[in-house]
Ligand SMILES: [Zn+2]
């Protein structure tokens with residue numbers, strides 16, 4: 001994957017290159033290679049970091065609804081597309097800061113950048129995939145006259161939605177790896193061995209259809225069927241934004257123990273081996289080609305159940321400093337090789 005576009009002067013960049021660079025600067029010096037034990041963030045802390053922004057957008061719409069008028073469907077799609085970009089963009093920015101601070105897995109190798117030939121496709125994908133996802137959910141669930149609020153059952157919705165989506169994802173993902181005729185759908189995504197957040201969108205149209213339309217639609221229908229009264233548009237919006245923040249996390253490679261928080265708050269207690277962390281999707285890219293492990297993207301439950309679970313390396317439990325948080329200062333010696 002040749003990637004040199006960011007070396008040209010900014011005045012020669014297309015709109016897509018400018019957007020990609022603003023979201024994920026390519027001029028940041030490479031962070032030092034880290035060797036110390038990994039910092040950790042719990043699922044609860046991750047939820048507390050990422051969910052309040054979503055709730056703020058619900059509160060703002062609630063205020064508009066009460067003080068002025070309900071938002072019609074097109075306005076709601078636009079409003080929640082902006083909310084999605086703000087919340088997922090905040091997560092990406094935060095992770096880049098954490099990467100610069102704590103380093104990346106397989107840290108001697110640089111993270112891959114958006115290829116020269118795909119800048120427009122990936123920048124456009126960042127914009128259109130968000131609008132399509134929101135529009136689909138709105139078509140199924142949005143009711144302008146309904147009260148603007150989030151049910152207390154939202155954590156349960158989030159877990160069920162993530163698990164339903166992950167089952168769909170696991171099925172298609174593993175099939176693409178193991179069935180010769182389906183590999184073409186997924187092959188492009190594996191051109192990156194050390195992904196960075198924008199490369200979550202490195203995909204062919206078949207994969208985009210499955211991930212942007214089919215899997216979220218099936219998860220939406222399944223969750224609505226299970227919770228017909230309490231699962232509405234705002235609970236769904238919380239789910240879809242959290243799911244996509246995890247997509248960004250999974251492609252960040254940040255050298256930290258950070259769990260897939262939509263499901264991690266349950267599996268952390270009931271089945272720790274089913275907790276997916278950043279490193280496992282990183283290993284899926286680094287070492288996976290036709291045969292791989294860690295096919296899930298919201299949990300490792302289906303991998304655990306069907307025997308495709310891959311072990312963590314740098315992030316194994318005995319190499320995590322559970323008392324060291326991502327916000328803490330980097331301890332002295334963290335960038336020094338253990339043998340020095
Ligand atoms: Zn794969």
Ligand SMILES: [Zn+2]
Pocket residue numbers: 189195200251281285
């Ligand atoms: Zn991936």
